[in-house]
Every structure is written in C-alpha cells, then in structure tokens.
Amino acid sequence: MNLVPRYTQIADNFAIQDQPTSVANPQLLLWNASLAQQFNIDIAATARANVFSGNDKQTIAAVALGYSGHQFGHFSPRLGDGRAHLLGAVADAEQQLWDIQLKGSGATPFSRGGDGRCALGPAIREYVMSEAMHALGIKTTRCLAVVGSGETVYRNPPQPGAIVTRIASSHIRVGSFQYLATQGDTEGLKNLADLAIARHYPDITATGAERYLALLAAVIKNQVELVVSWMRVGFIHGVMNTDNTLISGETLDYGPCAMMNRFDFDTVFSSIDKQGRYAFGNQPNIANWNCARLAESLIPLICDDDDHAVALLTPIINDFAEQFNRQFSAMWASKLGLVAESAVDKELIAALLTLLKEHQLDYTNTFDALTESLIGQARVPEALTQWAVNWRKRTNEQSYKIMRAVNPRVIPRNHVIEKILSEYNDTGSSTLLNDFNTVMANPYADSKLLAAFQLVSEDDKEYRTFCGT
Incomplete structure (x- = not known):
C-alpha cells in the first residue's frame, strides 16, 4: 500500500x-x-x-x-x-x-x-x-x-x-475553510481551495476571483444533488454540521443517521437534534445554509473589499434554492414515472405526499408497490387507489423502467441495523449482515431474501440514534 x-x-x-x-x-x-x-x-x-x-x-x-x-x-x-x-x-x-x-x-x-x-x-x-x-x-x-x-x-x-x-476522495470540509478563514490565513485558504479544485473540480480553469466563485458554484451543485439523492431514498443524516459537509458532495459521518419509514417531512431520529434542525424535510435548507458559510470563508479570495466580495458571492448562494427546487421536482417525477412535464404534476405530487403522511404509509414500500403495480406484480396501497387513477393517466410504457431505477426495493431499515449491531456486540459477528449484504448488493432488484428485509418495524417514532463519540 x-x-x-x-x-x-x-x-x-x-x-x-x-x-x-x-x-x-x-x-x-x-x-x-x-x-x-x-x-x-x-x-x-x-x-x-x-x-x-x-x-x-x-x-x-x-x-x-x-x-x-x-x-x-x-x-x-x-x-x-x-x-x-x-x-x-x-x-x-x-x-x-x-x-x-x-x-x-x-x-x-x-x-x-x-x-x-x-x-x-x-x-x-x-x-x-x-x-x-x-x-x-x-x-x-x-x-x-x-x-x-x-x-x-x-x-x-x-x-x-x-x-x-x-x-x-478527500476530507476537505466546509469547516476546513472556516478553520483557515478564522485564523485569517489567506494563503492557506488559497492553497486549500486550489487543492480542492485540482482534486474535485479540475474543469475550473479560471483565475483570480472567478476561480473561487466557480468553486462555490460547483460545491453548491454537488450539495444539491447529494441532498436530493438522500431524500429520494428517505435518508436522514442527523448531524449536518459544517464540519460534516464535504465539498466533494460525498456523504460523511454516519453517527446519528437513520432511514425514514413512515413518510413525514418532520421525521427526526437523532437524540441530540431536539429542535428538528436536521429533520428529513429541513435538509435542503441546512445544505444551503452550510454553503453560505463556505461563501463567507471564501471572501478573502474574492476581493479585498468585503462588501464587493459579498455582492459577487450572493447570487451564487441564492441560486441554491432554484437548483434544488428544479431537481427536487424532477426527482419526484422520476419516482412516479412521469415522462413528460405537465401542469397537473405539482398537484398530483402534493396530493400524494399529503396521503402518505395522513395514512402513515411506508415511504420505500409504497413507491416499490406503485412501481410494481405498473406490471401487475403488486397492488396500489388502498389509501392511494383514488389518487392512482389520475397518476396512471400520466404514465406510459417507459414509466416502469424509470421508476425501477430510482425506487429501491430495500433500504438499511433501522431495526435491521440495530439487530446487526446487537449481534456484533454479543458475538463479534453477524449472520444477519451476510443476508443483508446479499440483498443490498442490488437494492433495486428482486431477490430470494427481499421480502424479509422489506418488513417494517411496528413503530419507530421513539427510535433514537446517537453520535457515537
């Protein structure tokens, strides 16, 4: 090595x-x-x-x-x-x-x-x-x-x-830039930014202020894509501090993370998140906030005039919301197999989310059932039968393939993870992990063991995860 x-x-x-x-x-x-x-x-x-x-x-x-x-x-x-x-x-x-x-x-x-x-x-x-x-x-x-x-x-x-x-790919965090900015180390900031660009964004060839404005824009793009992908599968990070935000757009730190079962934007599992700051539905807001902290740290690389630097950075930060909303809508459309954009889609998606929360439907299994219903392999959940009439009108022969590619059949369920951890604590190994790894090798496909890992625990509202330190 x-x-x-x-x-x-x-x-x-x-x-x-x-x-x-x-x-x-x-x-x-x-x-x-x-x-x-x-x-x-x-x-x-x-x-x-x-x-x-x-x-x-x-x-x-x-x-x-x-x-x-x-x-x-x-x-x-x-x-x-x-x-x-x-x-x-x-x-x-x-x-x-x-x-x-x-x-x-x-x-x-x-x-x-x-x-x-x-x-x-x-x-x-x-x-x-x-x-x-x-x-x-x-x-x-x-x-x-x-x-x-x-x-x-x-x-x-x-x-x-x-x-x-x-x-x-690197351990360069938003907090890495904050560390050097707090010390007033402009040369160190520049060294770090140039290393980040060389490793993660080599297509950035601009010089001067434009180089570091482009870095911020690239980080924002990756953060938007990351959070949308989390929300696609129901992942809740649980501790989205700036020191846990990699500028590469990779997920870092699996301490108090968990997977959402019953759909609810307010879902929180972290034992230390008393106010719901990092709730499932609040993750895009926090990612935006974290990127704003990165922008603040980059000010010395943009201009000696702080006000002018802020004026250059602000439109890039403000673009986060537009990028996220566009990709978020596209994510829901793909989860539902909506091939061509239509004026009725927003209402269709909003109605579904309301029903998911109202009937406490399981997020993963519901979208799996909707996907498989298109080929007659599953029934639409009873609570969604009337809604599904309008949804079916918006699908076509391509919809199943689109949905199957983005709707997992299996996720790392919280109760499964806890059982694996318990087995390791008791014996130093886990037979359950072997089966789980077999199924998770292709989480979008059918397998012999799939049904066992699609089971939902009776009630995980009181489930809590911890930082691990």
Whole structure:
C-alpha cells in the first residue's frame, strides 16, 4: 500500500503529525475485499488487523486534520480530528488520490480531553450504512475495514472498542475553510481551495476571483444533488454540521443517521437534534445554509473589499434554492414515472405526499408497490387507489423502467441495523449482515431474501440514534 501525504503543505497546524495509539488485541471484524481490490490494497490477511488498528506504524506518517464547524448552528473555531488519523492517500487506476483514515484510533491534539476511541456499534453502523448508500447509488465515503480493539470504551454503558477505516476522495470540509478563514490565513485558504479544485473540480480553469466563485458554484451543485439523492431514498443524516459537509458532495459521518419509514417531512431520529434542525424535510435548507458559510470563508479570495466580495458571492448562494427546487421536482417525477412535464404534476405530487403522511404509509414500500403495480406484480396501497387513477393517466410504457431505477426495493431499515449491531456486540459477528449484504448488493432488484428485509418495524417514532463519540 503506497501512501502519500496530501495536506501537510496547506498551512501551519492544518495537518498535525500524530500517530495512532496502539490497542491491546486487534481483531479484523469486517473487510471490504472489493474496495481493497479497487485500490490495489494488498495487505496480507494476517497483517490487516495490525495495520488498520494503527498498531503498525513503520510506514505511516499519520496526521490529524484541523477544521472548524457550526454544530447545530453554534460555531466552534477549533474542532479537528479528535479521534481520527489520516494515514495518507492511495491512487486509483486513474491515478486519483483517495484518503485513508482511521477513526477511533486514539487521542490527537484536537481531542479536547476525549479518549479518541470509537465503540464497536458506531463503527459497524458506519461500515454497513456507507456501503448500503453506495449500493443505492448515492455519493459517499466508503469503509474498508472494521477492527475490534480488544479494549473497552467507557461510554454509558461501557462497550467493546473498534477502529473503522474510511476511504474518501478527500476530507476537505466546509469547516476546513472556516478553520483557515478564522485564523485569517489567506494563503492557506488559497492553497486549500486550489487543492480542492485540482482534486474535485479540475474543469475550473479560471483565475483570480472567478476561480473561487466557480468553486462555490460547483460545491453548491454537488450539495444539491447529494441532498436530493438522500431524500429520494428517505435518508436522514442527523448531524449536518459544517464540519460534516464535504465539498466533494460525498456523504460523511454516519453517527446519528437513520432511514425514514413512515413518510413525514418532520421525521427526526437523532437524540441530540431536539429542535428538528436536521429533520428529513429541513435538509435542503441546512445544505444551503452550510454553503453560505463556505461563501463567507471564501471572501478573502474574492476581493479585498468585503462588501464587493459579498455582492459577487450572493447570487451564487441564492441560486441554491432554484437548483434544488428544479431537481427536487424532477426527482419526484422520476419516482412516479412521469415522462413528460405537465401542469397537473405539482398537484398530483402534493396530493400524494399529503396521503402518505395522513395514512402513515411506508415511504420505500409504497413507491416499490406503485412501481410494481405498473406490471401487475403488486397492488396500489388502498389509501392511494383514488389518487392512482389520475397518476396512471400520466404514465406510459417507459414509466416502469424509470421508476425501477430510482425506487429501491430495500433500504438499511433501522431495526435491521440495530439487530446487526446487537449481534456484533454479543458475538463479534453477524449472520444477519451476510443476508443483508446479499440483498443490498442490488437494492433495486428482486431477490430470494427481499421480502424479509422489506418488513417494517411496528413503530419507530421513539427510535433514537446517537453520535457515537
């Protein structure tokens, strides 16, 4: 595994050298063989636990990255990797670099008194959820491995410890820009922005202010696409802080995330989201807000006159809503197989959403039933039979193919995830995960095990997820 450094030249105290803390008895619990093959990671099976626990430090010049963050709207100027170590980057077949990071690998200079460890449950959740999101066709960080530490992590209650290995196209966050802007480090900001453009937006060839205005526009485009894709499958991130917003448009951090079962824009599962800031239906507003924080951080790169810089940035930020509304409408149209735009579509979609909430219909299973009803393989839910009369008039022979491509038959149900986590906590493995992975390999297709994973828990209104730190 050929690791290269990536962030050490950005600015002082941006990437601080720090080694993972060794653990007592590392045991490999999960290994993503296909991902390892993709990046030509040829670590011998007998060495994987040692390498991806952080115990093997011979060839590693690990760093902890600094970043700021608006956490539930409150700004923290110095957060950083408090329990993560970036080992370096590996190249794919196209010679693009991808970060490899250990999470739960011990305290760093950013730990603020924490132990820097991760419990087994959150590590397994990140692996399962990120790989499920990838299978659903949603941009996301990926997981290469989960290693049990052989140590106890003292939370409430005490739990087995683990380290998860995460792969991302980069770990450049909105909070990364905030960190440097807060320090008044314009040179560091420029270095970071240029690295972000080179990695994620190489088509940007402009110079001067136009270069960084184009960067903001590109980030907004990717954030719009990401949030629309989340809402297409019913995903609720749960902690959309600016430090969890990657400028690449990949999903980052699977702590208090969950999947919506019964449709309701106000759905919240995160135990720390008391006000519903990151509710299912509020995610586009927060993504817009986060992009505005990025725009503020870019002001020094735009113009020495702050007012003029704001005047140049504001139209780009304001365009978020128009882009989102356009893509959001297109998403609903595709979920319903509406081939050609019609004046009645908005009313048709609005009526459906009202019925979904009023009758507490399951989001995934309802759209799966509507899709399969077009070929006679399922019935339209009884609560939607009258509505479906008008809907059918707006479909044609292409509608099934369109709907099947965007409406998953299976998602990582909350009760399934909890059972998998419970099995790992009890035994260090999960037979359920093997079956789940088989079904999730193609979540838009039928399979022998599909029906078992389409079951909905009786009531998940009181279900709560936790940050995992």
